[in-house]
Amino acid sequence: xxxxxxLSCERDALRLIDHIMALGRCVxxxxxxxxxxxxxAAAFRADQRRFPSADDRFCSGSIAVTADSPxxxxxxxxxxxxxxxxxxxxxxxxxTSEMDRAxxxxxxxxxxxxxxxxxxxxxxxxxxxxxxxxxxxxTNADDLGDYRPGIQAGRDAGxxxxxxxxxxxxxxxxxxxxLWNLSVADRPAQPCLSSRLxxxxxxxxxxxxRIELAESFLRDRGYAPLRxxxxxxxxxxxxxxxxxxxxxxESKEIETVTEQLLSLGFQSVSVxxxxxxxxxxNELVQIGTIPSSAVSTYNGRCAEKV
Numbered sequence: 001x002x003x004x005x006x007l008s009c010e011r012d013a014l015r016l017i018d019h020i021m022a023l024g025r026c027v028x029x030x031x032x033x034x035x036x037x038x039x040x041a042a043a044f045r046a047d048q049r050r051f052p053s054a055d056d057r058f059c060s061g062s063i064a065v066t067a068d069s070p071x072x073x074x075x076x077x078x079x080x081x082x083x084x085x086x087x088x089x090x091x092x093x094x095x096t097s098e099m100d101r102a103x104x105x106x107x108x109x110x111x112x113x114x115x116x117x118x119x120x121x122x123x124x125x126x127x128x129x130x131x132x133x134x135x136x137x138x139t140n141a142d143d144l145g146d147y148r149p150g151i152q153a154g155r156d157a158g159x160x161x162x163x164x165x166x167x168x169x170x171x172x173x174x175x176x177x178x179l180w181n182l183s184v185a186d187r188p189a190q191p192c193l194s195s196r197l198x199x200x201x202x203x204x205x206x207x208x209x210r211i212e213l214a215e216s217f218l219r220d221r222g223y224a225p226l227r228x229x230x231x232x233x234x235x236x237x238x239x240x241x242x243x244x245x246x247x248x249x250e251s252k253e254i255e256t257v258t259e260q261l262l263s264l265g266f267q268s269v270s271v272x273x274x275x276x277x278x279x280x281x282n283e284l285v286q287i288g289t290i291p292s293s294a295v296s297t298y299n300g301r302c303a304e305k306v
Contacts, residue, residue, distance in 0.1 A: 009175040012168060013042070016176070019162050020062075021046035026134045027127045029119065029159070030064035030091070031072075032080025034184045035138030037087065038173050039162060040064040041180050043136065044089040057090075064089045065126060067096040067119050070205045071192040073212045075219075083184055096122050105203045109149065111194060116153035124157065135159045142170045188225040198231045210236075210264045217260050223248070225276050228261070236266035242275040 020026065020042050028043055030036045040062075047061035064087070066072075066080045077093070084091035096119055098104045104114040123135050137154050139161035144151070154161065163173060177185035193208045201207070207230055214228040214236060223244055229237040238257070240248055247253060248271060258269045 006172075006175055009172070009179050012166070012172055013176045013179055015166055016042045016162060016168065017045045017049075019166060020136070021049060023134050023136075023160060023162075025060065025132050026062040026136045026160075027123050027132050028062060028064045028089070028136045029123055029138065030066050030080065030084070031138070031190075032066065032076060032083050032184065033138065033190055034177050034182070034187055035140050035163060035170075035173055036064075037083050037138075037182050037184050038176050038180070039136050039138050040084065040089050041087045041177075041182060042162070044087050047089070062089060063130065063132065064091045065123055066091065066093045067122075068093050069096045070099055070208045071115070071194040071203070073190075073193055073215070075216065076190050079184070079187075079190075083182065086183060092126070094122060094126055099203070099205070107194070107197055107199060107201055107203045109147075109199055111149075111199075111203070113149035113153045115192070115194070116150035117157070120153060120157035120159055137161045139164045140170050140173050141167050196227060196229050198229065201230055201232060206265070210266065213264050214261050214266070218257065221257075227276060229272075230266075231270075234265065234267040235270060236261050236268070237270045237272055239272045239274075239276040245271070245273070245275060 016038070020039070026043055028036060028040045030040050043062040043064070044057075047057045051057040051061055064084055066077065066084075068077060080093075081091065098115045098118040101114055101118065104111055104118070120135060124133075127133055127135065135157070137159050139148075139151055139154065140163040144164055151161075162168075168176075174185055193211050194203050196211045197203060197207060211228050211230060215226060218226050218228065218238070218240075223240045225241060227239040229239065231237055238248065248257065254271070261269045
C-alpha cells in the first residue's frame with residue numbers, strides 16, 4: 001500500500017529545504033534512489049528560492065552527481081537519469097575508480113567504506129572544479145542503526161547527511177517523495193551490485209555482470225523486489241518476496257530460472273525461504289552462515305532440493 005503524506009510531512013519537507021538552503025550550493029551524491037532523490041529535490045527547491053531564473057539555477061545552483069562504475073546496474077543508472085529530469089536539478093555522471101582498489105576488491109566487511117571513500121574523494125574533486133565544497137548524502141535516520149561502514153567514510157570526508165541530521169526516517173522520506181510526486185517514492189532500495197556478494201567473495205567485473213544479468217532476467221519474469229546474491233563456490237542465492245516464493249518454486253519455473261543462471265556462470269542456484277530482505281548479507285556478519293532450513297538448493301537442469 002502506498003505511503004500517504006502525514007500531517008507533519010509538509011513541515012518536515014520545509015525543514016529539509018531550509019536546512020539545505022543554509023548550506024549554500026551543494027553537490028548531491030545522487031543514486032536515483034528515494035533517499036538521494038528527496039535530497040536532490042530539496043536542493044532544487046532551495047535553488048528556486050535563491051535563483052528565480054532557471055539559467056542562474058543551472059549555472060550557480062546545486063548539482064546532483066551519479067557515480068558510474070561496474071557495480072552500478074544500467075537499470076539503476078537510467079533510473080537516476082530519469083528521476084533527475086523529473087526533479088529538474090542539474091545532473092552529472094562521473095566514472096568512479098573503486099574497482100582499482102585492492103582493499104575494495106577483497107570484499108571484506110569494510111568494502112562499503114572503501115567505495116564511499118573513493119566516491120566522496122572524486123565528488124570533492126568534481127566540486128572543486130565547479131566551486132562547490134559541500135557534499136550531501138542520502139543517509140537517513142534509520143540507516144544509522146544498520147551496519148553501514150560507508151557512513152563513517154562520509155563522516156571522515158565531512159559529508160553532510162541532512163536527512164539523518166534532521167531525524168528524517170525512511171518512512172518520512174517516502175512521505176516527502178509522495179508529497180513532491182517523485183516516481184521513486186515507493187521504489188525498493190537498490191544498493192550497488194557489489195552488495196550482492198558475500199563477504200570474502202572477491203569483487204570482479206565478471207561476477208557483477210553475472211549478477212546484473214540474472215536480476216534483469218528475473219525482473220523481466222515479474223519478480224520484484226528481488227536480489228540475486230553470490231555466495232562461496234559461485235552459488236547464486238535468489239531472494240524474492242514471500243508471496244512470489246511458491247511461483248518461483250514451481251517445477252517448470254525453477255528449472256527455467258536455474259538453467260538461465262547456470263548459463264551465466266553460476267555453479268548452483270538456491271532460493272532463500274525467508275524471502276527478500278534488504279541487508280541480508282549483514283546477517284552473515286553476525287551469524288556467520290545461513291540456516292540450512294532457510295535455503296533450497298537447485299543444481300543442473302532439474303529443480304531438485306538437495
